[in-house]
Amino acid sequence: MMIRRKKRKKARSRISPGMIAVIAGLVVVIGVLLFVLLYNGREEVTSRGTMLFSLTGRNAVIIRDEAVYLSSEYARLDHMKEEGADTSPGEALAKVYKLGYNDELMQSLLNAREDVYRAQMERIGSTKDSRLDEMNEAIAGVKARIEDCVMLGSADDLEQLYRLLENALAERMDYLKSKVQETETLRALYSAVEAKEQLIGTFTEEVASKDAGSVSYYFDGYEQAMNAEKLNMLSADLVKRALSDSGASNRASDDRTRVCRVVNRNEWYLAFLTKGDELDRLAKDMEYTVDIAGYGSFTGVALEPILSGKQVVNVIRFTDDIGGLIDVRTVKADISATAAGIAVKSRAVIIEDGEYFLELLYSDAHYRVRVDVLAADEETVILRPHDSNETLSEGVRYWNRKRR
Structure with missing residues (x-):
């Protein structure tokens, strides 16, 4: 009688759920490490450096x-200084002609001064006066310049020239007033000039400087x-x-x-x-x-x-x-400077809410410090601590990210 032997079935090896979890954990850890090293960054050490900021x-x-000097709304403004001229407190800067003023008022005053001059000259006659000749020559020069400005339409220069003419005529009238004996006719003419000056005065205001500096219009x-x-x-x-x-x-x-x-x-x-x-x-x-x-x-x-x-x-x-x-x-x-400070990799600088930070490594801890960037190129940044109470020296470990 033949005895048949039963074939033994090979036992299948099975991996326990616990082992699967361990392997999966290792894969995750390795993946994280690879991500950190290859993608997120690596440890670096600060050094000192210089760079041109440009x-x-x-x-x-x-x-x-x-x-800034302001006034109520005006009809005309006379500049009493040249653009960029120095001024001190109390000096006249401009004459403001209020609304209601018109150039006919000034022309009327100029005509009245000319009437006074003619009456004064009738009293002087042919008497020679070198000072008077100089005044007349200056007045004639201003009038010629006014005619040129009218032809060219230069309003700013015209206002200044009319002011020069009015001052020159007033100076001449006062000079001759001391030379000529007053008559009834002259007294009436002087009164007419004074009345017109007072009328214009109601429309004018002189703006004086309260500060030292240079004036600009x-x-x-x-x-x-x-x-x-x-x-x-x-x-x-x-x-x-x-x-x-x-x-x-x-x-x-x-x-x-x-x-x-x-x-x-x-x-x-x-x-x-x-x-x-x-x-x-x-x-x-x-x-x-x-x-x-x-x-x-x-x-x-x-x-x-x-x-x-x-x-x-x-x-x-x-x-x-x-x-x-x-x-x-x-x-x-063009803005430039020579920057000297702590040198780090440019990608190590973190920009968060518009501020710059550097992540320092102390033992197992990461410490973020706010910094000022003094200069930077594609590879390197020169920086310093933002807070004067912070210190940052060479040889300090920091985290250099692969991407900002």
């Missing part, structure tokens, strides 16, 4: 430390919003509007309440915009060289940048003489 061809606005509508006293109110929208209105400046403003400005020549500012997510804003208290096209080179110190929406308003303060920029609003500028 921005070229930036559209910028000029902001001045200035006092240039207005563009931004002299009050863009003023040294309102720097903390600057916004990106305001700067953009001023830049877009660069052709709207007008020395003889259509607003007939503005008289003039008295400008501090040794305190003024330049403002321009940068993007909030870029590394090219200015650093507070850092010194910059600014080349302004057509006006020369200046050295100034940056104020705290102003975050305004998605942009940054950068402001530089100057104490150099303002020169020809006393009546200019918009310019094109």
